[in-house]
Amino acid sequence: MSTATPLSGKELAAAIRTSAADRAAHLTAAGRTPKLTVVTATDDPSSAWYVRSIAKAATKAGIVCDIADLRPDSTPDAIRATLEKLSADDGVHGIILQTPLPAGAALEDLASAIAFAKDVDGANPLSLGRLAAGLPAFAPATAQAVVALLDHHGVELAGRHVTVIGRSNVVGKPAAHLLLARNATVTVCHSRTADLSAITSRADIVVAAVGRAGLVTAEHVRPGAVVIDVGTNPTEDGGLTGDVDAASVTPLAAALTPVPGGVGPVTTALLLDHTVRAASEEATTPS
Numbered sequence: 001m002s003t004a005t006p007l008s009g010k011e012l013a014a015a016i017r018t019s020a021a022d023r024a025a026h027l028t029a030a031g032r033t034p035k036l037t038v039v040t041a042t043d044d045p046s047s048a049w050y051v052r053s054i055a056k057a058a059t060k061a062g063i064v065c066d067i068a069d070l071r072p073d074s075t076p077d078a079i080r081a082t083l084e085k086l087s088a089d090d091g092v093h094g095i096i097l098q099t100p101l102p103a104g105a106a107l108e109d110l111a112s113a114i115a116f117a118k119d120v121d122g123a124n125p126l127s128l129g130r131l132a133a134g135l136p137a138f139a140p141a142t143a144q145a146v147v148a149l150l151d152h153h154g155v156e157l158a159g160r161h162v163t164v165i166g167r168s169n170v171v172g173k174p175a176a177h178l179l180l181a182r183n184a185t186v187t188v189c190h191s192r193t194a195d196l197s198a199i200t201s202r203a204d205i206v207v208a209a210v211g212r213a214g215l216v217t218a219e220h221v222r223p224g225a226v227v228i229d230v231g232t233n234p235t236e237d238g239g240l241t242g243d244v245d246a247a248s249v250t251p252l253a254a255a256l257t258p259v260p261g262g263v264g265p266v267t268t269a270l271l272l273d274h275t276v277r278a279a280s281e282e283a284t285t286p287s
């Protein structure tokens, strides 16, 4: 029986970090050290892990990382005021607002207060709209990581059928736009999709971005398909598991991204790349 090739994100992430560090050093030499501010208003452990990992990777790459640690009981107005202040601060090049947010605060709404040029995680609806229109904008790092990983491993996109499971504004929707821009035929499925497995099992490439451990099983995957697992679900033993039931999918898929070690590391690396680009005043449309 064949078994899925693991599509590691570690080597690609390292290459992106090295390139970002190199460009950060040039900016520092020119008196413009890149600075990222992470705004967080949650006690969620997986978000806290991500914030620490961003800070560590940024520091290593010569990027200054500030954390604006707001209380989980912050009001939407207080979060918005913080984002407006950072947007007006010439010393800050990149801003990311962590999810989850306190009850009553919506990312789509608050992110409008992130200056477009500093929106390094593509959260401002303006960025998503421009991405959809094929105009320069930062894509959400996770959505871009999906395409970057497929490219890195030489998976052809033009003319292939990609099914994205999940329609969030931070992953599913922007990933669909990035894949469309690469001439894939894209189907977007979600929690109200009828007969999910009938649709996903026709895809050449399945992107699982739901946030539910083990949702994607053998019945969802055509033999020989490539499977990208975006899920980072905490396990009881303090580990991390994806949206894909790797045990059942591995024997039939051609390739599968591991969790951990797949999309996650590339996401963090791309956030640094975006911050360096923001400091160099280059908005990008990822290809």
Ligand SMILES: Nc1nc(=O)c2c([nH]1)NC[C@@H]1CN(c3ccc(C(=O)N[C@@H](CCC(=O)O)C(=O)O)cc3)C=[N+]21
Pocket: 046, 047, 049, 050, 096, 097, 098, 099, 100, 121, 123, 141, 142, 170, 232, 239, 240, 259, 260, 261, 262, 263, 264, 265, 266, 267, 268
């Ligand atoms: N505005 C916003 N954007 C985000 O992108 C965002 C967010 N909020 N809130 C929290 C989640 C979580 N997230 C992860 C990113 C990388 C790893 C990652 O690199 N994980 C490692 C391993 C972690 C481990 O082993 O514990 C890996 O997959 O190899 C995990 C989780 C981004 N998030």
